[in-house]
Amino acid sequence: MDEKEIEKLRKKYDLSKDEDILALYARLQTGEFDLTSALGRAFDDEIYEKAMAAKQRRLKESIEQAGRERGKNKKNRRTRKTDTIKKSNVIVMTKGELRVRRILIATLFLIMVGCLGYFAVYVMDAGRSAALRESIARKKDNKDIQAMFAGKKVDSGVSTEGKPNPTILDEYKSLYSQNKNLIGWLSIADTNIDNPVMQTEDNTYYLNHDINQKEDKNGTLFLDSACDVLKPSMNLIIYGHNMRSGNMFGSLSKYKSEDYYKNHSEILFDSIYEKGTYEVMYVFNSKIYAKDEIAFKYYQFIDASSEEEFNSNMREMEEMSLYDTGVRARYGDRLLTLSTCDYLEDDSRFVVVAKRIGTQ
Numbered sequence: 001m002d003e004k005e006i007e008k009l010r011k012k013y014d015l016s017k018d019e020d021i022l023a024l025y026a027r028l029q030t031g032e033f034d035l036t037s038a039l040g041r042a043f044d045d046e047i048y049e050k051a052m053a054a055k056q057r058r059l060k061e062s063i064e065q066a067g068r069e070r071g072k073n074k075k076n077r078r079t080r081k082t083d084t085i086k087k088s089n090v091i092v093m094t095k096g097e098l099r100v101r102r103i104l105i106a107t108l109f110l111i112m113v114g115c116l117g118y119f120a121v122y123v124m125d126a127g128r129s130a131a132l133r134e135s136i137a138r139k140k141d142n143k144d145i146q147a148m149f150a151g152k153k154v155d156s157g158v159s160t161e162g163k164p165n166p167t168i169l170d171e172y173k174s175l176y177s178q179n180k181n182l183i184g185w186l187s188i189a190d191t192n193i194d195n196p197v198m199q200t201e202d203n204t205y206y207l208n209h210d211i212n213q214k215e216d217k218n219g220t221l222f223l224d225s226a227c228d229v230l231k232p233s234m235n236l237i238i239y240g241h242n243m244r245s246g247n248m249f250g251s252l253s254k255y256k257s258e259d260y261y262k263n264h265s266e267i268l269f270d271s272i273y274e275k276g277t278y279e280v281m282y283v284f285n286s287k288i289y290a291k292d293e294i295a296f297k298y299y300q301f302i303d304a305s306s307e308e309e310f311n312s313n314m315r316e317m318e319e320m321s322l323y324d325t326g327v328r329a330r331y332g333d334r335l336l337t338l339s340t341c342d343y344l345e346d347d348s349r350f351v352v353v354a355k356r357i358g359t360q
Contacts, residue, residue, distance in 0.1 A: 003039060005033075006039065006040070006043050009024060009043075015047075015050060018054035018057060018058065021047065021050045021051055021054045022051055022054055022055070024047055024051075025047050025048065025050075025051035028044060028047055028048075032257075034254075034260060034263065037190070041192060041246065044246065045245075045246075048244070048245070063108050063109075066108075067105060067108075070104075136175065136196055136211060141171070166230060166273045167273065168272050168273060169270065169272060169273065169274070169275070172184075172185070172270070172272040175196065175211075176272055178211075178212075179198070179211055179212070179213065181198045181199060181200050181206075181213075182196055182197075182198060182211070182272060183197055183198060183199035183223050183229060183271060183272060184196075184197040184223070184229065184269060184270050184271040184272055185197060185268075185269070185270045186221055186238060186267070186268070186269050186338075187267075187268045187269075188264055188266075188267050188268070189264070189266070189268075190263070190264065191251055191264060192246050192247075192250075192251060193249070193251060193252070195220070195221045195240075195248065196211050196220065196221070197220075197221045197222060197223055197238055197269075198211065198220050198221070198222045198223070199222060199223040199224075199225065199227070200222070200225065201225050202225070203222070203224060203225050203239075205222075206219055206220040206221075206222040207219045207241070218241060218243055218245075218247045218248055219240065219241050219248060220240075220248070221238055221239070221240040221248060221249070222238065222239055222240075223236060223237070223238055224236075224237040224238075224239065224299070224302065226302050227302055229271035229272075229273065230271075230273065232271075232334060233302050233303055234302065234303045234304055234310070234333075234334060234335060235301055235302050235303070235334075235335040235336070235337055236269070236334075236335070236336050236337065237299060237302065237337040237339060238269075238336070238337070238338050238339070239339050239340070240252075240338070240339075240340055241340065241341065242340040242341045242342065242343075242350070248340075249338065249340035252338060252340050252350060252352060253340070253342065253350050255280070255283045255350075255352050256283065256322060256350070258322075258323045261280055261283065261323070261325065264280075265279055265280050265325070266278065266279055266280075267279075267280065267336060267338070267352075267354050269336050276334075276336075276356055276358075277356070277357055277358050278335075278336045278354035278355060278356050278357065279327050279354055279355055279357045280325055280327065280352060280353075280354045281317075281325055281327040281328070281329060281335075281353050281354055281355050282317040282318060282320070282321040282325070282351075282352075282353040283321055283322050283323065283325075283351070283352050283353075284317060284320035284321050284322060284350075284351055284353075285320070285322075285342055285344060285348060285349070285350055285351070286298055286320065286348070286349050286350075286351055287345065287346075287347045287348045287349055288347040288349065296313070296316040296317075296320075298316075298317065298337065298339075298351055298353075299339065299349075301313050301337075304331070307331040310331045311331065314328070314329060317353055327355060328355075329355045333355050333356065334355070334356040335353060335354065335355055335356070336353070336354045336355075336356065337351060337352070337353045337354075338351070338352045338353075338354075339351050
């Protein structure tokens, strides 16, 4: 989205009014606009923050309105009770009701403060995660650092059964020296997906840790522990959180739009040993199934033992795909699968599958 289109939206929506802010936020959430430039992402973040603030204001107004309604209802009850007392000469105590009301108001106030606090922490965490990603990307692309490591042997600790140890690419030697869990780098042009990819035997560790192994609810992109970039596995599966801030795979669901796919059909994934370019093939919704449930489980497709098994998996994904890209794979092709949470139902997932078409 260029500057002129953003200006049109600013003219159409009065960003001093909560209803206009929330209406614009709802449109941005649909992926209707391609906010991938630096200006676009800044505009997206601005509307996100304004929308969250608007929601908090509406929550506060609802609480205050509920308090006024309760006060009016209580006044009416007291009037009725007074009338009853006059008629029956019975004394009615209301201190207990007043105590309950005060407790309820205090509880609602604490809930509101908690929501505001959570929002503040969320924004701070998102900012720290984005800053860390940009810092690491600059380090990866720094020519001076690459020159320092050029020709320098960095032990990958990988056993290749008598073959020479694989050579780590110069641009990843520094980052690998920092964290031996680094396995590659994933990027999609003109998007904010430009992240290191980690791998450990524990597929849950990087759900809540950053590349420096510090706790971070944004997590880090990670390769399924069963995948092998050296073998290599037929299908490499990378997982990441669907963060509303756009961090990690927060923008991956934009591939639900065929127009977005057409403008972002190529995905770059380097292992730390070799570079690779992939072309998007299938885009679909799925879920995590029970172990005994009979269904196509895309997250179990890492290698196929036969051409028949491979073709069967391809048919399953083709039938599930939201649109036809025209891209197909044959037995022996190498695939890349990107997986993130979706919010259609419990354990739902959004998946993008691509076929390797060459090296960069």
